[in-house]
Amino acid sequence: MISSYLFISYLLNGLLINVSGDPIEHELLEDLFYNYTPLERPVANHKDSLRVNLKLSIQQIIDIDEKNQIMKANGWMDMKWNNYRMTWNPELYDNLTKIRIPYDRIWVPDLLLYNSASEEFDPFIHTHITVDHQGGNLYVPPGIFESTCKIDVSNFPFDQQICKLKFGIWTYTGEMVDLQVEPSSGGTDITEYMENGEWMLLDVSATRHEVQYKCCPNTFIDITFYMTLERRSMFYVVNLVIPCILNSLLTLLTFILPAQAGEKITLSITVLLAQIVFMLLVMESMPSTSDAIPLISKYFSFSLFYVCASVGATVYVLSFHYCVPELFGPMSPKMRKIFLHLMPKLLHFKKYPNGEYLCVKDPTKRLKCLCNFDVTQDLFDDEKSATGSQSTTYRDIKMLQSLHRHLRYVAHKLSGDDKWEYSRLEWQFAASVLDRLALWFFTILVFVATLSTLFAIPSINKSFYFHGHSNLNP
Template identity: 75%
Template sequence: MKTGHILVFFLGSFIKASGDPIEAQLLSDLFYNYTPMERPINQHRNALKVNLKLTIQQIIDIDEKNQIMKANGWMDMTWNNYRMNWIPEHYDNLTKVRIPYDRIWVPDLLLYNSASERFDPFIHTHITVDHKGNNLYVPPALFESTCKIDVSNFPFDRQNCSLKFGIWTYTGELVDLQFEKGNGTDITEYMPNGEWKLISIDAQRHYIDYKCCPDKFVDITFYICLERRSMFYIINLVLPCILNSLLTLLTFILPAQAGEKITLSITVLLAQIVFMLLVMESMPATSDATPLISKYFTFSLFYVCASVGGTVVVLSLHYFVPEMWGPMSPAMRKLWLEFLPKLLHFKKHENGTYMVAEDPSQKLKCLCNYDIRKDRYEDEKRSSQQPNYQDIRMLRNVHRHLRYVAHKFASDEKWEFARLEWQFAASVLDRLCFYFFTVMVFIATLSTLFAVPSINKGFYPPTVEGYT
């Protein structure tokens, strides 16, 4: 047992002794009488310059409900530490060393508009230090920032999110934050997102006086412009809604006798409500703006409800009972049987009207108004024979029965013709509603399309080329 312990001790001593003595000596010299709490500047009145460069690797998600943008990448931080320099020739031409971040001064850079529970988005790594004292710190990070979501043009919208970085404790007089030449960003490693298209990234430096503190602080804010790829929503929401709206028109093509007219109208209405619920699930509960697609769905819901009301009126006219409520008034007949059919281009028939059926008021008129006494007197004048009063009595009975039958037929045909007039009025209203709602569907669809920013080119400024 003792022999094993002795062997392990000698092996550990050998491994320790086999390390690079030059790098160990360099680190020992660098950290001699050094404290990481010291701001690495030779004059405390001077500001230490720290350069930033943001590399975005991927836009992970835009959470519209919670108004959070998630992205990953890394931040390049460079500064000069006057205590960390050496002459490479004294250390076998060693020009760079890697030092743990907690052993050396590091700017306490934080994401001001962080939405993460940790608040600090960085995963701390080693710092690369060269012989001139230049420090390079490249911590990877998962950025979760608050982002004001503007849903007024959803799903054809653009969002402007920001990542605001700043030193938490050092004022602008102590640490001067700057972004590297250009716009301080790098997208060479960017992976395109399936839902969002990266339009531009710009950096701006701000020097702000906060109410909490007497001194001013510097921050670097990276503004990220994203455009939604709307094909998914066009295929799964917009097109089904347009097709569902077109089904409204079929309601007025379906004959009233089919019995499924009102059923189709209500089915279309329920489908429209389902589409609205699907949109509401992905939208933040805000009253600041109404999404474009919600405006379209609301307008569509309005005319679908109106079409249900129109269908009810059409069916009421079709199944109108004239024996109970009476025939059409002259004004109604003028409107529904003459003016509107002419306006809606109904076809005139050979009888000069728009209805095939003729007015039965002239039918059986001769029989109903026939005077048998006058006819008998004329027969007596032409005949030299004495009239047979028994035959005349029989003819009177026959005539009375025929008049009753004629009146019965005339009354039945009168009410049947009145019923046909109301049914014809229902068909006129059907065609009127068809034309009206066709115009409404096209107005709603075209007005929504022309409000889309990608079609209305003047809504957004020109995009920056080179971003995908």
Template identity: 35%
Template sequence: MVRSEQALALLATAFLLFIMPPGSQQGPHEKRLLNNLLGPYNVLERPVANESEPLEVKFGLTLQQIIDVDEKNQILTTNAWLNLDEKNQLLITNIWLSLEWNDYNLKWNESEYGGVKDLRITPNKLWKPDVLMYNSADEGFDGTFQTNVVVKHDGSCLYVPPGIFKSTCKMDITWFPFDDQHCDMKFGSWTYDGNQLDLVLNSESGGDLSDFITNGEWYLIGMPGKKNTIVYACCPEPYVDVTFTIKIRRRTLYYFFNLIVPCVLISSMALLGFTLPPDSGEKLTLGVTILLSLTVFLNLVAETLPQVSDAIPLLGTYFNCTMFMVASSVVLTVVVLNYHHRTADIHEMPQWIKTVFLQWLPWMLGMSRPGKKITRKTILMNSRMKELELKERSSKSLLANVLDIDDDFRNVSTGGNNASMTTSLGGTFMRHPTTIEEAAVPSSGTQRDLQNILRELQFITNRMKKADEEAEVISDWKFAAMVVDRFCLIIFTMFTIIATVAVLLSAPHIIVQ
């Protein structure tokens, strides 16, 4: 079996050798053609039939991949085939350049050279246009790989060097992370002016994007090209360049879910601090922790942005507004805690605080104390009743104010006041009055006892009133703290919602996947 297979293989080999021509005709013809073409060829000679006319070079660019967009250093790195390509402020791309021109000295009759229609010649043996990228950020300036030049029998030359290009690109971070970037790649001859070498776009639509590999961070909008003829101040001759503009848009899904959503959630937690009871002891700690968290997020964003002062990024503006809100909430939390723990021995509530925080703000916020419904009518009535109470107290006698009873002896003379007082109170202590006179006029010992009792009653009453007043003042301060908490909760909630909506609506686009 093995021998039969070997025999079949030998027969197949012999058959192939039989049907093939006796020898290859290409090798000798190409050698002769190369000797005839390159022998008298001068690589320094501009290949034109008439030196007064410019040599036309068709220039194109095929963008294969956006490797990196370095916002911090403002560099764009691309991988491209050079069809004539240009970059602007650090864009790293993979590009294929394409240079096409006609060499007057590289023409032959294919029938004289065994049907040889084209040749592959190394670029250092031929004249080729010295087209470079003006705004290159590469260490070697030219990032192309020197490939062979394809030369056809009619003299047309095609040079397609691939390369990874680093170009400077001015980054506009105003709308970060909802931004679009336009990075220019400017190509032109380094030594030939427009009268000697004329660059022409091989496609009016710009660069070729058919082989583009999508980038995870950037969405490619387009890559238009434009031919420019510029007369510089140094030289009277016009210089021609071709500029390709890579228009890219940042994909915001990553930033939306990793920066914006956590920022909104953290700022929402700051609002919950206003609902936390002051006695819990964690009210201030929560606000400070949230402020530190936002600071860390802002530092993460700052590390990815270029250190320029041309514009403030939209996300940075939003973070600063949120940090200002959280910092303000910490300050107001200190005010709330201060109000909550105030006592009557140290602080006396001013009248404006009573008017604002105990009457008008609670009425506007719909707040009320147990058993005390606050309305505009009750506010006005309370003010009126306080005035009447002050007038009534000023007209009552000392005993009536002390005992908090009605004063029925206001029309009696000063001397009769003692008799009336002792008659109303002393009669209860005289168990066996013998006569009307004895019943009406108490003894001196009884009068002293009554005075001592009155002093004790006055002392006890003052202590009770003072305790009630202190408790009422403490209750007023705590209620004022609750009002400030509720007011801040509403204000900062509105601020957070308005700031978030304003940032999202002001962005050119919200989400690009």
């Protein structure tokens, strides 16, 4: 029983100690809030305008959602104004010059983020207000600013974005509350800014606007903070751009591999499949928006186009290489002039000692056929010229004629085989010419596409432009 009384007495003493507080501050608060209402705008005359200075301190860029076009950042807002009702003489209150008052006990400007994308709309976490003896009010509420931001991904992943935070008084017009940019700092502060892994903050500026909306005849004032952001592109260069360029260079190996290797079309199809699979993987990292086509999407689409074109060119080359002259016939004179004389000269093919690009001569120029050889007449002439020799019998003539027929057949066969073999070599040489032509064409195409994409990057284009002009100007 005695212990319970002691416990209650200790508890009451503790409560009395906590409730007692500072009598000086208590007296000051009673004097300040005597006959005071927080609904009153703190001006001596209701026709006067109350000036409120704003300064935004950005701490971190949390996220930028390209698909929904939303920027999310955190920081705090410095609001400064003068409340003539909150003044006192520090000498009367033990030199107390500053006090902290809850925000709902005195007047505060109803500042809101106009372009808010948050469900709660009000981004601030309301805190106490610091009041000095001269009536100066300092309100520094932190908050997470989730705002709409027009994202232009046309230069992705080398893009720059300008996002804005538009703050304004919701109910008071410009004649009642005059918003101004903090003059000492220009309205912005990034001393506490923490770097973002994807975005680099280039600049923050503040601009004051006076706007007359259609709903209301009066003028409203807002302070818009512009944040210039640049995407850190190293991740995308290493994981997207370089693999895509290397995969495109594999296309050129298709035309270096000889057709008789048997893996030419396999390599070409493999490169195409790798390009398609690679594009499906990188699509997850690219912003899902249809407002603009990203720069890297243009390069991927073009690379897919010429990889598909290389597959078609490879099929065409193989159709030349494996052409069967017995079925499709020899090359026409016009094709022979183009593929065997003109294009090899332009593509710097090596000539052989015979002055031709083929080391095998045309069999029609070097083979002699026995078709016009008359065995009977030749034997008759030999019999008349021979003296003292035995005359040729009829049986010998028949045997020689039969042998002649067999020799003519063999000669025709050999001549035809050589002719078709030469024609087959012509088609194969034409295929190698097409290979060399496709190699040069796709090499130029890959380098032109890559260089065009690189010079389309704003930072590279700007540096190249200024460097060129600096060289022109002495």
